[in-house]
């Protein structure tokens with residue numbers, strides 16, 4: 148009888164049932180879409196972080212930032228050019244540690260020794276800066292020559308050698324005008340990363356795939372070999388088998404690597420030991436990449452390392468995620484805050500409306516339920532009937548909602564809007580260091596540093612089993628809550644109500 | 651079988667108190683037929699609710715076969731209703747979404763009767779009120795008289811000891827009234843039920859062997875002899 152009655156009620160009161168079910172469906176569909184979009188967002192964020200860190204890295208360790216002492220100036224690159232005769236070409240080739248902060252490579256062992264650390268590997272980030280150019284002195288013109296003549300004309304002379312940095316005006320004395328003067332410099336910089344060839348599966352090189360040639364062999368600690376990023380290789384016309392000169396030393400290019408996503412971590416990869424030797428920073432590293440044994444206990448590990456290995460800054464992906472900005476971050480925020488709340492609010496409203504509709508349906512059926520009670524139906528049996536109807540509404544709404552939600556999520560994935568992530572610098576983590584963003588010299592170089600990297604990622608909206616499970620639970624829960632409203636009304640009915648003439 | 655002793659029922663509506671029943675004493679034997687008359691608001695329906703265990707008296711005792719319905723738990727009272735008491739209401743009170751057959755079956759649900767037997771007995775009961783062919787019809791597809799017959803089949807399918815009818819002809823036109831009263835009286839005779847019927851129809855009242863009148867919650871009973879059939883008008 149339970150099912151006959153249930154079936155008849157739902158069939159003959161189809162419209163009312165559909166109103167309740169579609170209300171729930173809307174709420175559930177929203178929850179699914181928002182949930183899957185925000186899963187997609189965090190997946191996208193994960194990919195962004197992965198593009199920096201490489202697979203498997205849970206946190207990085209860098210030197211703690213030192214406060215500059217009073218009177219001392221923060222370390223900055225200095226280029227000293229002697230005042231040679233004008234027009235004479237001058238050049239400087241510097242290989243500098245990115246961020247100017249290094250750790251002794253013995254730190255790798257102490258970090259690796261921490262409980263909870265699975266593996267740790269060190270690396271050295273360098274910037275090679277070549278400056279070529281010439282100075283031209285400003286000419287002082289006394290008397291009443293044209294005032295404020297810009298250095299443009301002379302600048303053109305100076306800029307003959309494709310100067311990126313145009314001429315700058317010289318100083319002027321009272322009444323005198325200095326025209327021209329300036330310097331035309333060709334700045335060529337590229338980033339280098341000294342990688343621990345004995346640990347090929349951890350560190351930034353894992354974010355790239357070798358597209359031509361090969362990667363380092365674990366035995367190539369002392370070999371003069373290099374892997375070059377494909378973008379840089381194309382720009383410089385380099386290929387496997389070519390030679391690359393760094394600070395006068397020739398390296399054989401054994402492989403071309405392509406960044407899986409966005410920009411590569413460095414433009415040139417060398418064995419760690421070579422990088423250390425070249426930059427005169429023997430036994431020094433800039434970053435330690437750490438893989439934890441338990442990826443759920445990263446925060447505890449961070450605290451432990453920071454406490455036990457003094458003078459270090461530990462950066463987790465969560466820390467890094469905080470620095471992500473751009474449309475991805477905005478969208479992720481929107482999805483996880485506004486979207487999530489909105490979807491739950493809609494669902495709550497749907498459940499409430501369903502509850503009120505169910506309850507008012509019971510009120511309309513006072514005589515019906517009163518009659519059944521008069522016939523000897525227990526309150527429990529009547530209540531079960533009401534809850535059963537509400538549950539079916541919930542299931543129908545849930546199925547409908549899941550269908551709509553899946554279609555919606557699929558539509559998002561197909562449309563695949565592109566989101567841009569901008570990674571800010573974390574204290575001392577990736578080339579931030581003392582210079583920080585202030586070190587515009589680096590920003591100028593093609594490829595730049597890890598600071599201010601942008602990564603484009605197509606948004607997907609994957610629907611996980613848990614999301615569907617959640618939707619099913621919400622549907623049943625919604626049905627039950629709606630049923631509870633009705634059941635509460637039904638259980639309070641007196642059988643005497645069946646005899647009431649007016650309703 | 652029924653013994654009502656000093657039954658009162660008060661309804662409270664805000665400040666005012668309504669004495670729907672003001673001390674009713676009544677005894678009914680197995681197979682008795684009682685017709686209740688009275689002005690509107692006199693307490694007829696209230697008395698029927700007491701007899702049917704649909705509500706509890708404010709004071710007094712309602713004994714059915716020696717058991718005080720007023721003192722039973724809700725669960726036991728529900729069971730008593732399910733087993734012993736059949737109701738027929740003025741507005742039929744059929745479940746609008748269920749067929750005639752299914753409506754009759756609802757009365758057998760609390761008795762825990764297996765579906766096959768339930769269907770058989772329901773079909774039989776519909777046959778006995780002359781609606782064998784209308785089993786699959788919805789209430790909305792039946793006339794008022796037919797609906798009330800379904801309700802009667804529903805009241806009697808469980809073979810109750812007591813049949814309570816509250817103005818069963820109140821919503822029917824004259825031709826159907828006699829038809830329904832005939833069905834009810836036929837079944838009463840056939841099953842030997844205790845039958846209590848509230849009616850405003852004085853023609854029916856005149857035919858009753860015992861006639862109770864309730865005014866302002868007080869009952870007066872008049873024995874009509876000879877019992878049947880209706881006397882010829884002078």
Ligand SMILES: Nc1ncnc2c1ncn2[C@@H]1O[C@H](COP(=O)(O)OP(=O)(O)OP(=O)(O)O)[C@@H](O)[C@H]1O
Pocket residue numbers: 661662663668669670688689690691692693694695696697
């Ligand atoms: N649930 C209730 N709450 C408050 N007062 C009630 C309730 N039910 C009945 N009453 C009052 O009790 C009195 C008796 O009502 P009852 O329904 O028994 O009268 P009745 O004789 O059946 O009238 P009618 O012929 O109109 O059906 C009336 O005054 C009515 O207003």
Ligand SMILES: [Mg+2]
Pocket residue numbers: 694695696816
């Ligand atoms: Mg009444």
